[in-house]
Amino acid sequence: MKRGIALVFLVLFLFVAGRVFALTASEILDEMEARRTQFTTQKTVGRIVLVDASGKEETREMVMYSKDEGEDKVSIIFRFLSPADVKGVTLLSLRNGEKIYLYMPAYKKVRLIAGSSKSEKFMGTDFSYDDLSGGYGKEDYESTLKGEDDTNYYLELIPKKADSKYGKLDMTVDKEKFYFKKIDFFDTAGNLWKTLEVHEVREREDGSIQILKLSLKDVKENHATIMEVSSIEEDIPLPDDFFSVRTIQRPTL
Amino acid sequence: MKRFLTGVVVLLFGYVLGPVWALETQGNVAAFSSYSFQERDLDYGIKVNFSSTIPLDSRYFGNVELLLKYQDENNIRPLRVREVSFQGVQAPWDETDFRVGLLEITWGASDVMSPVDVLNPRPFSRDLSADILGEKIPVPALDLEWYLNATWSLEFFYQPRFVANFVPEFVEKQFLLPSLLPFGVDPQRTNMVITRDEPPVSFSSPIWALRARGSMGAFDIALSYIQGYFLSSYPRETTITLLPEGLWDVRVHSGYPKRSILGLEFQGTLAGIEGLTLRGDVAFVVPEKWIHTVALSQGGEVQIPVFDAPYWKASLGVDYSWNNTYVNLAYFLGNLWEEGERVSPYGYFHVDWQSEDGKWKPFLNCVTSLEDGSTVWMLGTEYKPGDNWNVTLTYSVSSGAQGSKLGSVGEGIALEVKYSF
Numbered sequence: 001m002k003r004g005i006a007l008v009f010l011v012l013f014l015f016v017a018g019r020v021f022a023l024t025a026s027e028i029l030d031e032m033e034a035r036r037t038q039f040t041t042q043k044t045v046g047r048i049v050l051v052d053a054s055g056k057e058e059t060r061e062m063v064m065y066s067k068d069e070g071e072d073k074v075s076i077i078f079r080f081l082s083p084a085d086v087k088g089v090t091l092l093s094l095r096n097g098e099k100i101y102l103y104m105p106a107y108k109k110v111r112l113i114a115g116s117s118k119s120e121k122f123m124g125t126d127f128s129y130d131d132l133s134g135g136y137g138k139e140d141y142e143s144t145l146k147g148e149d150d151t152n153y154y155l156e157l158i159p160k161k162a163d164s165k166y167g168k169l170d171m172t173v174d175k176e177k178f179y180f181k182k183i184d185f186f187d188t189a190g191n192l193w194k195t196l197e198v199h200e201v202r203e204r205e206d207g208s209i210q211i212l213k214l215s216l217k218d219v220k221e222n223h224a225t226i227m228e229v230s231s232i233e234e235d236i237p238l239p240d241d242f243f244s245v246r247t248i249q250r251p252t253l
Numbered sequence: 254m255k256r257f258l259t260g261v262v263v264l265l266f267g268y269v270l271g272p273v274w275a276l277e278t279q280g281n282v283a284a285f286s287s288y289s290f291q292e293r294d295l296d297y298g299i300k301v302n303f304s305s306t307i308p309l310d311s312r313y314f315g316n317v318e319l320l321l322k323y324q325d326e327n328n329i330r331p332l333r334v335r336e337v338s339f340q341g342v343q344a345p346w347d348e349t350d351f352r353v354g355l356l357e358i359t360w361g362a363s364d365v366m367s368p369v370d371v372l373n374p375r376p377f378s379r380d381l382s383a384d385i386l387g388e389k390i391p392v393p394a395l396d397l398e399w400y401l402n403a404t405w406s407l408e409f410f411y412q413p414r415f416v417a418n419f420v421p422e423f424v425e426k427q428f429l430l431p432s433l434l435p436f437g438v439d440p441q442r443t444n445m446v447i448t449r450d451e452p453p454v455s456f457s458s459p460i461w462a463l464r465a466r467g468s469m470g471a472f473d474i475a476l477s478y479i480q481g482y483f484l485s486s487y488p489r490e491t492t493i494t495l496l497p498e499g500l501w502d503v504r505v506h507s508g509y510p511k512r513s514i515l516g517l518e519f520q521g522t523l524a525g526i527e528g529l530t531l532r533g534d535v536a537f538v539v540p541e542k543w544i545h546t547v548a549l550s551q552g553g554e555v556q557i558p559v560f561d562a563p564y565w566k567a568s569l570g571v572d573y574s575w576n577n578t579y580v581n582l583a584y585f586l587g588n589l590w591e592e593g594e595r596v597s598p599y600g601y602f603h604v605d606w607q608s609e610d611g612k613w614k615p616f617l618n619c620v621t622s623l624e625d626g627s628t629v630w631m632l633g634t635e636y637k638p639g640d641n642w643n644v645t646l647t648y649s650v651s652s653g654a655q656g657s658k659l660g661s662v663g664e665g666i667a668l669e670v671k672y673s674f
Contacts, residue, residue, distance in 0.1 A: 052610050058640060083640045085673035087279050099471075099522075105304075107387070108359045112473055112520045114530040114574060124611065221609055241403035246350065250342050251277065251306040251314050 025143035025155050028173055033137055035178045037208045039234040042066045046229040048125060053222040060086065063253060067243055069095055075243040079253055090248040103248040110245050126194065126218045126225040128165075136171065136180070151175055166193070177201070179209040192219050277306040280674055287667035299323050304335075314340040316352070320388075333376070336391050350398050355391040358410065360464065360477065361534045361568070362520040364581060365601060366589055368536035368566035369477055369516035372410060372462065374418040374484040375589070392416045405467035410479075412461070415454040417509065418484045422447065429488065429505060432557075436493055436549060443501040450489075450508040452482045464516075472521030472531075479514040483592065487559050488545045495550040510560055511541035533569035540564075540593065560593045570601070577607040597658065598623040612637045620659060627653025627660040633667075641673040 023031070043065050050058045061081040069075055073095040080086040088105040102111050141157035148154060157169040167188040172181045179201055185194040200213035210232060217224040247253065286297035300322040307315035318335035338354030345351075361367025373389035394412040401407065425447060430440040454460055460482065466475035486507035494502040520532040540560035547555045570583030581603040587596035600623055605616035618631040633647035647667045653660025 083673070084279055085281075085641050085643065099468075106302075108357060111364075112362075112522070112530060112532075114522050114528050114572075223609070241400070244403040246398075246400055246403075246406070249350075251316070251340065252308060252311075 022148075023145075023153070025145040025153075026138050028145065028153050028155060028178070029136065029138045029141075029143055031178045032173065032180070035207060035209050037204070037210050037234070040068050041234070041236050041238050043231075043233040043236055044229055045231045046227060049226040049228070050124065051224040051226065059083070065238070065242070065253065067238065072096075073098075077243060077248060077253065079248075090253075092243065092245065092248045094243060101245055101248060103245075110249065125227075126216045126221075126223055136169065136183075141169070146170075148175070152181065164188075177203060177209055179211070194218050277308070278304070280304055281671050282674070283669055283671040285667065285669040287665055289663055289665045291663040302335075312342050312344045314342070316340055316354075318357075334391055335389075348400050350400070351396065353395045354393070356394045356396055357389050357391050358394070358396060360475075360516070360518070362473070362475075362518040362532045363534045363568040363570060363583070364532065364572070365568065365570075365583060365603075366585065367518075367534040367568055368538075368587060369479075369514065369518060369534050371479065371484065371514065372412070372460075372481075374416050376419045377421055377424060390416060390419060405465070408462075408464040408466070410462040410464075411459050412481075413454065413456040413459045415452045415460065415482060415509070416484075417486065420485065425486075433491070433493065433503065433547075436547060436555070438493060438501050438503065442499060443503055445503040445505060447505045447507060449486050450506070452509045452511070454482070466518070470521075471524065472519055475516075475518040477514075477516035477518070479512075479516065481514075482509040482511055483540070484509070485590070485592075487543055489543070490546050490548070492548045493550045501550075510543040513539045515539075528575050529571065529573045531571050534567065535569075536566045538564055538566060538592070564593055564596055566591075566596055577609070578604070579606075580604045599658075622653070622658035625653060625657045627651065627657035629659045629662045643669075643671040643673070645669045645671075 043063070045063050046061075048060045048062060050060070052058075060083065063079050063081060065077040067075045075095055076093040077090065078093070079088065079090040090103040092101040092103075094100070100113050102113050103109070104111070136157060140160055142160060143158075144156045146154045146156050152175055153173040155171040155173060157171055159166055159168075165187070167186045167190055169186070170184040172183070173179070174181050179198065180196075181198050183196040184192055185196070187193045195217045196214060197217075198211055198214045200211075202210045202212055204210060211229070213226070213228045215224055215226040241247075280301065280303035282299070282301050284297075284299045286295065288295050300320060302318075302320055304316070304318040307317075309315060316336055316338045318337075320333045320335050322333065334355055336355055336357050338352045338356055340350075340352045342350050356373075358372040359370060360372065361370040372394075373392055376388050376390055378388070392412050393414050393416075394410060396408065396410050398406050398408040426445050429445065429447075430438070430443065433443075434440070460480065462477060462479040462481070464475055464477035466473065468474075486509055488505050489508045490506040492504045494504075496502055515537040517535045518533070520530060522530055540563070543558075543560040545557040545559050547557065549555065566587040568583060568585050570581055572579065572581040574580075581601070583601040585599040585601060588599065591597060600619075600621045602619045603616065605614055607614045614635040614637075616631075616633055616635070619628065621628040629649060629651045631647055631649040633645060636644040636646075638644065645668070648665075649662065649667070650664045651659050651662035655661075
């Protein structure tokens with residue numbers, strides 16, 4: 001009898017302890033946020049591969065400068081280095097697309113464009129401005145831990161914004177390094193829309209995670225975008241007026 | 254002979270530019286042809302656009318842009334310089350950028366044509382394609398922009414030598430002869446000689462312009478002032494003589510009237526309407542008073558006012574994009590060639606749609622004269638068969654009475670195949 005009671009206590013203890021020591025969804029998101037690379041300015045050189053429904057690939061090389069403007073706002077300068085028909089075309093996006101300018105060297109003209117619709121595609125890729133604007137913090141999503149195994153956590157995120165184009169996100173989080181390995185984006189009707197997968201990361205000395213290669217597949221349009229980073233420089237000194245119309249007209253950045 | 258000359262030019266082009274090929278170089282080769290159903294005329298040609306930037310150090314650059322164009326007719330020069338310039342970025346001071354040399358300057362916020370984009374003269378073309386309308390003749394000039402902060406700047410343009418629009422003499426005569434009909438001149442039996450006075454432009458008496466531009470909320474605006482001359486010549490004195498054998502001898506002495514242009518440019522978005530952009534350019538043109546004096550064969554003279562009052566030109570448009578579709582609606586007061594009392598209103602409509610795979614982009618353009626109702630329709634498609642290749646097929650047709658603004662454009666089909674390198 002005593003043994004039986006002890007066993008029940010042990011099971012109860014393990015159950016309660018398990019509840020105490022396991023992370024909640026909110027804590028997982030916090031840990032992911034803590035592991036995100038923190039920077040004020042960043043220069044990224046890399047390539048984007050667009051894959052159409054027939055599997056045909058189109059590669060674009062690019063250089064991108066970005067700056068954290070605070071309040072979750074990022075300014076970006078994005079220049080195509082290849083192929084020839086878009087070489088030198090440069091985009092300036094101020095504060096998450098509040099204002100977007102396009103410079104086309106052939107016309108020697110800076111054009112203000114109304115691409116600020118946050119759900120529009122960014123430069124022909126499958127990413128929207130919203131997708132690029134940053135992380136998946138608990139301030140923007142209601143999160144639930146749906147399960148876990150030896151290597152991953154499985155979260156469900158529901159956007160808090162009523163006008164979000166996504167109904168929910170299913171996120172797979174690496175248990176050891178706390179970065180998302182995969183996100184399935186569902187539309188508001190519950191259909192799978194996009195799948196984002198991280199293929200290569202680098203863990204820095206401070207434990208933060210840099211994503212070096214990822215892909216985003218638009219399941220509805222059967223189109224995919226692969227982004228590969230060849231070099232990243234962080235906290236580079238840039239003048240205050242770098243993210244300006246003046247800069248994007250320069251022959252070299 | 255023509256082929257030989259073209260070959261020589263191509264060789265020179267390769268020889269001179271070969272050494273800089275390895276630098277920041279890009280360009281395109283385009284083969285084009287158009288067929289006019291009315292004139293039963295096939296026009297064709299090939300052009301090579303080439304541009305190279307030579308970094309001299311981190312702040313100074315050399316720029317070369319050339320256009321090599323072979324065309325079966327109306328070819329001004331097979332090799333045209335688009336720009337040869339020395340450029341400074343944050344130079345000579347941190348707050349300034351400059352370019353000096355043979356320059357192409359683009360002013361104006363409008364997409365199709367701008368009444369303030371008049372610093373460069375233009376080559377002649379009968380074609381109305383956007384590609385051709387964008388061609389300019391460079392001018393020797395200095396363009397310096399002083400950045401007061403991240404959003405406001407002041408630009409100064411200085412041009413010490415005058416360069417005019419290129420208009421073949423036979424075209425100029427085609428324009429002038431009808432104006433002499435009221436004086437009994439028979440265009441078929443007329444010998445016309447045109448002489449021109451160049452404007453007195455020099456280092457101490459330059460063409461110059463100022464532009465202040467910046468951002469106000471959701472709108473970018475610019476205010477500009479241009480002090481210069483009309484880029485096409487206008488007749489000042491014409492002497493008509495009836496020769497004994499019944500031929501008319503017409504001597505036209507032309508010049509380039511002075512003009513000042515006060516310009517406003519704007520482009521911006523409206524809160525609450527995502528995808529919509531407003532753009533416009535407005536010019537208030539103050540011309541030199543210009544009288545055309547015609548000395549008649551039978552004695553006496555007639556004075557015809559060409560410019561005697563200021564006038565407005567404008568291009569105001571709105572564009573909207575959604576789901577790969579782009580629509581542009583615009584109002585023009587005056588086209589590229591209309592000045593003074595000839596300025597008339599036009600309506601413009603453009604729509605295009607890009608396929609999901611980005612390969613096809615069908616479009617429709619329509620320009621209507623709001624004065625006489627004559628209209629040009631252009632229906633076509635762009636096709637992108639692969640990286641760096643672009644094919645454009647356009648069918649155009651016009652409607653309108655004889656002598657109307659756009660009725661004479663006629664019906665035609667055009668094809669362009671472009672490869673970028």
